[in-house]
Each structure stands twice: as C-alpha cells, then as structure tokens.
Amino acid sequence: STVMVLVFAVIAMIFFFAADIAMGYAIEFILGLGH
DSSP states (O other), X not given: OHHHHHXXXXXXXXXXXXXXXXXXXXXXXXXXXXX
C-alpha cells in the first residue's frame, strides 16, 4: 500500500543519513591514523 511505501522511504532516508555520518567518521578516523 501507499503507507508501506512511505514508511520504507523514511527508513531508507534515515539509513542513508546514518550511513553518511558513519562514513564521515570512518574517513576522519583513517585520515587521523595516516597523519
């Protein structure tokens, strides 16, 4: 149904937002080790 699509879209948005933050921290951590 339409509600399920909206719920899935919200979950996907939250997941990608969290993944983006996690990647940022991981890259900062790796660059920190490099220096």
